[in-house]
Amino acid sequence: MIEIDLHLHTTFSDGRLTPTKLVRMCNERGLKIMAVTDHDSTEGLDEALEAASEFTDMTIVPGIELSTDIPGAEIHLLGLFINRNDKVLQRQLSTMRKGRQGRARAMVKNLEKFGVFVSWEHVEKLAGEASIGRPHIAQAMVEAGYVKFPKEAFDRYLGRSGPAYAERVKLSPEEAVKLLLANGAVPVIAHPTYSAAKSSRGEVEGLRDILTSLKAAGLVGMEVYYGDYTAQQIKWLGDLADEFNLIPCGGSDYHASGNPGEPEPGSVGPPRSTYERLQEARTHLTSKG
Numbered sequence: 001m002i003e004i005d006l007h008l009h010t011t012f013s014d015g016r017l018t019p020t021k022l023v024r025m026c027n028e029r030g031l032k033i034m035a036v037t038d039h040d041s042t043e044g045l046d047e048a049l050e051a052a053s054e055f056t057d058m059t060i061v062p063g064i065e066l067s068t069d070i071p072g073a074e075i076h077l078l079g080l081f082i083n084r085n086d087k088v089l090q091r092q093l094s095t096m097r098k099g100r101q102g103r104a105r106a107m108v109k110n111l112e113k114f115g116v117f118v119s120w121e122h123v124e125k126l127a128g129e130a131s132i133g134r135p136h137i138a139q140a141m142v143e144a145g146y147v148k149f150p151k152e153a154f155d156r157y158l159g160r161s162g163p164a165y166a167e168r169v170k171l172s173p174e175e176a177v178k179l180l181l182a183n184g185a186v187p188v189i190a191h192p193t194y195s196a197a198k199s200s201r202g203e204v205e206g207l208r209d210i211l212t213s214l215k216a217a218g219l220v221g222m223e224v225y226y227g228d229y230t231a232q233q234i235k236w237l238g239d240l241a242d243e244f245n246l247i248p249c250g251g252s253d254y255h256a257s258g259n260p261g262e263p264e265p266g267s268v269g270p271p272r273s274t275y276e277r278l279q280e281a282r283t284h285l286t287s288k289g
């Protein structure tokens with residue numbers, strides 16, 4: 001029985017369920033602890049906490065997901081137990097969300113070269129107040145009939161090496177770890193290896209070197225129980241986490257994306273001991289800073 005999911009998205013970034021709907025769904029599926037980890041935004045947390053107060057046995061871990069750059073690839077970092085009343089953090093997040101706007105516009109423009117005409121207004125409307133991302137563009141493409149599922153838009157156009165992909169300025173992973181630590185959040189490296197559900201995502205090259213560097217910067221956890229990872233991948237990552245003394249984390253990374261076979265809340269997650277270790281780690285972080 002899976003009781004913990006530490007990686008979930010809402011309509012405040014590129015998830016398609018409101019925090020309220022997501023919390024209710026997670027509760028129905030038997031989850032007891034869930035982290036809301038929107039991209040570059042903590043705006044959905046109040047609503048998630050409010051929704052969880054309907055239930056006696058649902059704990060929300062306030063979180064965030066930051067995308068960072070390494071040469072030729074990107075690394076995502078989760079910040080668990082984030083303090084959203086941190087002005088330095090919020091200023092940084094606001095800059096990142098602005099960067100997402102310009103870059104999303106550039107991708108919509110790039111698509112025209114390939115005969116894909118989705119209007120910026122359509123994409124903007126789908127994003128609403130959210131931290132805008134590629135899934136909003138992919139959804140607009142589904143609605144305009146260019147692709148069947150959002151994933152097809154990634155496979156053909158929007159994936160990192162896709163022809164319509166556009167970059168934005170991002171922090172380095174070390175900078176993101178430091179930003180999270182300064183906030184009191186627990187930094188966790190997300191989805192470090194191949195996922196079939198997100199096919200443009202391979203193994204992070206030089207993962208050991210990256211873990212060495214991020215561990216020195218203060219990394220605390222690594223996703224091991226993630227999305228559609230196989231038992232073999234979980235075993236390999238679990239051993240790697242032990243080797244680097246990282247807490248093995250994970251979750252579904254559920255977006256309600258509409259892609260067939262999307263891993264759902266309750267299908268994957270870390271054991272109880274992970275949560276206990278995270279809480280322990282968190283106390284050490286706060287007592288240091």
Ligand code: AMP
Nearest residue numbers: 133134135150151154197198199200255
């Ligand atoms: P962005 O933050 O705009 O770079 O978009 C990243 C998001 O796109 C991820 O959080 C996933 O939800 C989604 N995504 C990335 N790669 C894929 C893929 N290959 N198929 C479907 N969705 C993907």
Ligand code: ZN
Nearest residue numbers: 009014039255
């Ligand atoms: Zn996403």
Ligand code: FE
Nearest residue numbers: 065076190191
């Ligand atoms: Fe991610």
Ligand code: FE
Nearest residue numbers: 007009065253
């Ligand atoms: Fe995610």
